[in-house]
Amino acid sequence: MPEEDVFALTAVERRRAADMFAGLIDDQWAVPSLCAEWTVRDVAGHLIGPFCVSIPRFVLGSLMSGGPGRYSVKGSRQLGRRPTAEIIAILRQHAGDCFAPPGTGPLAPLTDLAVHTRDVARPLGLDTTASLAAWRGALDFLTSPRARRGFVPRGRADGLRFRATDQDWAHGDGPEITGPSEALALAIGGRAVALDDLAGPGLPLLRGRLN
DSSP states (O other), X not given: OXXXXXXXXXXHHHHHHHHHHHTOOGGGGGXXXXXXXXXXXXXXXXXXXHHHXXXXXXXXXXXXXXXXXXXXXXXXXXXXXXXXXXXXXXXXXXXXXXXXXXXXXXXXXXXXXXXXXXXXXXXXXXXXXXXXXXXXXXXXXXXXXXXXTTTSOTTTTTTOEEEESSSSOEEOSSSEEEEOHHHHHHHHTTOGGGGGXXXXXXXXXXXXXXX
């Protein structure tokens, strides 16, 4: 996918996320997300992180916190404490920013948005989800070697073939797993709740890797 198309899709998904957060009532911000360590508010804090934390600050914070994962959890919670109106405004203000993290590229932020939007929407019973084009980009990224840098542990998708049933996309060799693009991306990204939306002979193997 051309880089300019990725950035355009990312802008759309940031605005979609901002609209979703803007429609929440106070109690919904405290609901646990699909990310085990984060509430809805923490996920929102994570999504504004690239616009509030510079790369040097992120590197230093990671070193002081024992790794980027730990710093991301801590930093997202801190950013999530900002007023909801401010969080939403930051997402909208920076919707069109072209950000490509070193080592992962422009598909990483798009994937982050698509997955984290569902991390919030699904527990809240909302149907907000990314476009099929965005999910295609997310699937391309999640099944690439670059996704091993913080997105998909090595070996999770090995020896499996994934095929979307809502668009022309497939990847890998081995026992097949089929289902909607969203469910495939969520499952590859570690969300076991999405396994119930999938089918195929490879499903038991993936289920075992997520448990």
